[in-house]
Amino acid sequence: MKEGPDIARIASLVGDPARANMLTALMDGGALTASELALEAGVSLPTASSHLAKLMDGKLLTVASQGRHRYYALSGTEVANMIEAISGVAAHSGPKRARPGPRDKSMREARVCYDHLAGDHAVAMFDRFVAEEIIVRDDEEIRLGPVGAGFFATIGIDTSTLGNSRRPMCRACLDWSVRRSHLAGSLGTAILDKILAEKWARRPAGSRVVEFTPPGRKAFEKLFLA
Amino acid sequence: MKEGPDIARIASLVGDPARANMLTALMDGGALTASELALEAGVSLPTASSHLAKLMDGKLLTVASQGRHRYYALSGTEVANMIEAISGVAAHSGPKRARPGPRDKSMREARVCYDHLAGDHAVAMFDRFVAEEIIVRDDEEIRLGPVGAGFFATIGIDTSTLGNSRRPMCRACLDWSVRRSHLAGSLGTAILDKILAEKWARRPAGSRVVEFTPPGRKAFEKLFLA
DNA sequence: TCCATGGTTCGATGGTAGTCGAAGCATTCT
């Protein structure tokens, strides 16, 4: 009967799966483009655009136009707190989270996260990069480490050309199946590109799964998990 | 694409206006019956029952069967925190809350909250009861004060018969238009009954508004707001 | 034992909101 703030309105905004996916994708505080969010949410671009308009209308998101890109981000910590609180309840509620992650084993092992690799392999690779000081992480920020440029040069990735774009070369992306970070950004894209170019793995159509071939996996491990 | 806890599922539970009303009605930590919640939400009993089943399924509510009543309550502080967090965002988002409360002036002044009086008059009455030690509040608990039984006896309410039922005689109910407590429980019901029996006020059909007659208002003020 | 009251289930209805294809703007690169 009390009708305080219109709680139902904004709860219903979060209540749609597509929008919820978008919001959680932005929970790291980063900004993503509409197309990236469309992929994250698993919907078409028009649909995503509609959802984004609704989220903007509810003031849950802010947008920054940069050239022909529109970068969407959470509008503030209050929104993040809310998502966090909802997640807490959901964790206690939902179907027993005995298996935290996707039902699909291969998805958990290796999948593509828009344009870079995610899953166990990606997290292991990220850890090794940090251990070897190929990349260094300063709190939230991630940069190429002292031996980084050299390392990537040896495997045919020219890091000097990756810094040009407005897009950050290195970005941390929280892996939902492992709950740890993996590498995104243009460098992450370059690595995924190489994996596919070398035919170490292929992507079954209509899925995010990345299927390594047996020799491909060996080569990948030798190169990135040495 | 991270698919952590099923946040959309429980957000959509809160996203329905009827359910949101129910949840906010329970935000004081109390327990209400299905019919009370139906009135709070402004829906029919079958509809309310369906919503309650869904909220139970999502583990947002607990239920305690007492006789033929079923008392629903929030399942824990985590749920309350979530509602609180959502309210915070909603306050920043929604249509300017210049007028915190109902658009209807008469509603804000006096209305019925299921079976007791709410609104400005009810809050003023509650304050006076506390000031005069007619009732005393111990934190969350409310009891009849030292002069309480005598006071109510003089106006024709026998408090000794009100304690029999399982229902608490005194209960605090948070008034949404003033954001302060008013009196619920069987004593609150008795007072409302008296007001209507004395014809100090009447209830237009199909509304929660309580319309005092001019002499009725005088009598009410003399008796309860002296 | 029978009635009254509080709740839930069932079935049918209607409205609303999510979805995508196609077309339309805007910006940037060649």
Next chain:
DNA sequence: AGAATGCTTCGACTACCATCGAACCATGGA
């Protein structure tokens, strides 16, 4: 300028779910 990319708008379709009346169960009281 022309082409390509990123994004939004429009229109039509669909599916889901909130809603309520009526019937059905359960408990408590006479």
